[in-house]
Amino acid sequence: MLPDEYRTLDFFAEEALPAPRVTPAEAEVIAAGHLHVAARAQSLGSQQDANFLLTADDGTPRAILKVANPAFGTVEVEAQDAAADLIISARPDLRVATVLRRPDGSPRRAVVNTGNGPAVARLLRHLPGGTLSGPRHLSPGTVAAMGTLVGDVSIALRDFRHPGLDRVLQWDPRHADRVVAKLAEHVAEPDRRSAVQAATDEAWRRVQQVAAALPLQAVHLDLTDDNMICRPGTRPPLPDGVIDFGDVTTSWAVAELAVSLSSMLHHDGVEPHHVLPAVRAFHAIRPLSPEEVEALWPLVVLRAAVLVVSGRQQAAVDEDNAYATAALDREWRIFEQATSLPLPVMTHLLRDATGLADAPAATEAPVCPLVRDLAAGAIALLDLSADDDAMDGGAWLEAGVEDRLAASALADGAAVVATRYAHARLSRTPALSAVSPATVPTGIDLWLGRDAVVQAPAAGRVLAAEPGRVELTYGAGTLTLSFPLSVKPVVGTGASVRAGEDVVHLGSGTSVHVALRAADGPAAPRLVRPEYAAGWLPLTADPAPLLGLPAGSGRTRANDLLERRAAAFATVQGHYYADPPRIERGWRHHLVSTDGRSYLDIVNNVTPLGHAHPRVEQAVSRQLRRLNTNSRFHYASVVEFTERLAGLLPDPLDTVFLVNSGSEAVDLGLRLAIGASGQHDVVALREAYHGWTYASDAVSTSLQDNPNALATRPSWVHTVDSPNSYRGRHRGADAVRYGPEAAALIDELAASGRPAGAFIGETYYGNAGGVALPDGYLAEVYAAVRRHGGLAVADEVQVGYGRLGNWFWGFEQQRVVPDIVCVAKAMGNGHPLGAVITSKAVAERYRDQGYFFSSTGGSPVSSVVGLTVLDTLRDEDLQGNAVRVGGHLKRRLEALAGCHGIFGAVHGSGLYLGLELVRDRATLEPATEETAELCDRMLDLGVVVQPTGDHLNILKIKPPLCIDTEAADFFADMLDVALTQLGHGGMRRDPGAP
Secondary structure (H helix, E strand, C coil): CCCCCCCCCCHHCCCCCCCCCCCCCHHHHHHHHHCCCCCEEECCCCCCCEEEEECCCCCEEEEEEECCCCCCHHHHHHHHHHHHHHHHHHHHCCCCCCCCCCCCECCCCEEECCEEEEEEEEEEEEEEEEEEEEEECHHHHHHHHHHHHHHHHHCCCCCCCCCCHHHHHHCCHHHHHHHHHHHHHHHHHHHHHHHHHHHHHHHHHHHHHHHHHHHEEECCCCCCCCCCCCCCCCCCCEEEEECCCCCCEEEEHHHHHHHHHHHCCCCCCCHHHHHHHHHHHHHHHHHHHHHHHHHHHHHHHHHHHHHHHHHHHHHHHHCHHHHHHHCCCHHHHHHHHHHHHHHHHHHHHHHHHHCCCCCCCCCCCCCCCCCCCCCHEEEEEEEECCHHHHHHCCCCCCCHHHHHHEEEEEEECCCEEEEECCCCCCHHCCCCCCCCCCCCCEEEEECCCEEEEEEECCEEEEEECCCCCCCCCCCEEEEEEEECCCCCCCCCCCCCCCCCCCEEEEEEEEEEEEEEEEECCCCCCCCCEEEHHHHHHHHHHHHHHHHHHCCCCCCCCCCCHHHHHHCCCCCCCCCCCCCCCCCEEEEEEEEEEEECEEEEEECCCCCCCCCCCHHHHHHHHHHHHHHHCCCCCCCCHHHHHHHHHHHHCCCCCCEECCCCCCCHHHHHHHHHHHHHCCCEEEEECCCCCCHHHHHHHHHHCCCCCCCCCCCCCCCCEEEEECCCCCCCCCHHHHHHHHHHHHHHHHHHHCCCCEEEEEEEEEEECCCCCEEEECCCCCHHHHHHHHHHHCCEEEEECCCCCCCCCCCCCCCHCCCCCCCCCECCCCHCCCCCEEEEEHHHHHHHHHHHHHHCCCCCCCHHHHHHHHHHHHHHHCCCCCHHHHHHHHHHHHHHHHCCCCCCCEEEEEEEEEEEEEEECCCCCCCCEHHHHHHHHHHHHHHHCCCEEEEEECCCCCEEECCCCCCCHHHHHHHHHHHHHHHHHHHHCCCCCCCCCC
């Protein structure tokens, strides 16, 4: 019996929808005999249809053979093909799996016999590029691209009409309650079945409250990770193609987005807040109404519930369907993530993401203060945020820091100490964490310095009263008081209370938590994670007015400061990350955001001692109290510092110039060399960065800092090959050829009448990712430049000061002594300080150019900082720590290379390491985009790391020298997690499969 041309599916009239029974051999017969394409067939997964990739003998994809479920009528298939044609007509920039056509223009479509009845078979366009299927983590860019694609399809189908859309599908959320009721019995585990039914009931109730206002239209209804095809070659993967129109129907327009969001939730490391870029992207193209925002997450939950029950039913009735069986765990994870937060929380989070958030609810003024006879002036506010001075010195990591600070305030005379509502508490932040901690308070905590009576702030009813807790109605909300279990309230559950009536008596030294929430909202945790604060806080209110205190200002929009920065700060001065955390505090090798997230700092060679080192802070504070002026005055610290600095270098380097930065140091070093030699030409290495001043920029050839670096060099700058033994022209043992070649160029310059006045280079190739120079390289090049009257300038700005571990200066590794040494960064531990060290003879030649003066270079404060850094490097053995921890970390990274094919090489020494990432270890194709994506994922996992090198494919690993083994292991572990989640080197599902 042939399918009825005008019949459309009614899922509830079917017992089940097993996929058509078609073998690959039968598929080849169908393709050749009915659709006139001779090809080999490879089975592809599908829950209710049968799909095959058709290839030529050489494996080249030719088309997709799709055999529809026998329950689908021809008119439904026609609707699917018409929808695909419409989308590609409306959006020609999208790739769409349209039906292939015969020479006469008719679709390649036929009714064929299958093992379970006649069905419609047709050929569809194959789209190369691969899907987003599988567990791979989805980056924010990929998620946003998914939202954009869904928005484009939604707009394209908005006015589409077809009789084949009038169908009753199990995937249509308008029928989700009936589908779950029909299929729930297939969920064998009672606890899971109950969870699915309860979640369905609540989500359905919330959708029905706004259903009448939800617009209906034609929807694809299956724009999931399985059915979005990525543009070939994009990294991270960016979808621009659409396949599998089998679920096209008429439904709520917002369901299109809900289906897509649900498919993101099973991916590694993805949780509900990670889908927000898709929501914003969709909303920017096709704005969501307030009612659609209300319905969106309940629809995600309904989709998840339907997936769970449908998947189990399909696995039961279609036991041979490996695709359906393999999806069961994935579908349960989607359900778990979709229901991991209360629906009102997710709805408020979505409102915030779409700019539809309501103004924060104001706390009603109490009739009586919550604590009897307590004046607001007797309350001390305890600020536990990253901005508070009490968090200095790593105090935020101390166990019991909140109680200690509260006790101190009580000892100073406060009657009560109160915390702040909605302000992230740094005191709840661990040092190393792969997941952001719960730091944002939804209420306030009180510590009592005397006996106190807590009274009803207004007339109300006692909702609950038990040891350690009492809950009252307060206006339209609920007031909850939590205190030690040893304390019992003086009111009982169900009692009515008058304003001012006793509720609980608390003794001196007691702590109590006070929370206000919406009466119909979920009970909020005391602390919530920052990513979800915008969802939880609208369901709560600041209890401070109940104590006579003003309500706090609440949380500011995350992008406010970025917008102000962009308006006033030259945007060419970029910032790390597209969506950066706001960092306002550092401690040792940790950076701390205002949200109370601690990040492991892997990039900060500016602070070798670690952030906020107390010894530096004390020295600077002491000196600022006394004097800070310019170095033309006579004082001891500048003399002591320059003596110490000169004493760290071999003869004849005995004379010091002090400046403010590495750029100034290099600029001055070049001027010294040119002035002393009388020769204006300079030889520099390619793939190097030396600074931003005129001279230091002129010799900078790093393409990542200036893509036109090599083409825009002034005529007096001559470059030689990057002596990179890993990816340069000469590799491995052949790297010894770099030195003679550079020397030959220097000789040629001299022979042409333009002898080089200076050769400048990093002594350990830092900007290229910590690559060691070939043995003997500097000896050969220095000798060449000197024999023609020039000087050797060593850029030690990044690698000097003990960072390499085995050597204090990079030139020591090469067993040479330069004529001029330029250093900065580490010298001041974040204070602007740089130096040039040379011989007295070279320094005196500067007089031919005038005199030298730097207003704040060598100021009393700068000199004291410089001395303190040297003392601390010595006293804390930080160079030794670079050997020990750096060696341990390098071994950990080298061990990971066996697990991740993207690892090319681990460069470097001590705590200047570079992890080079490549797509192919033979060709060394740089993994540039993968490195950028990895850095973003590492930030999410609590690590700040950035790329370097001309191809931006090297992780620069140069943390504060105080980093310990625990932190080094955390970095290596998170790197392993991130690379595994991102699936670099893994295999994806066959491309183009519907």
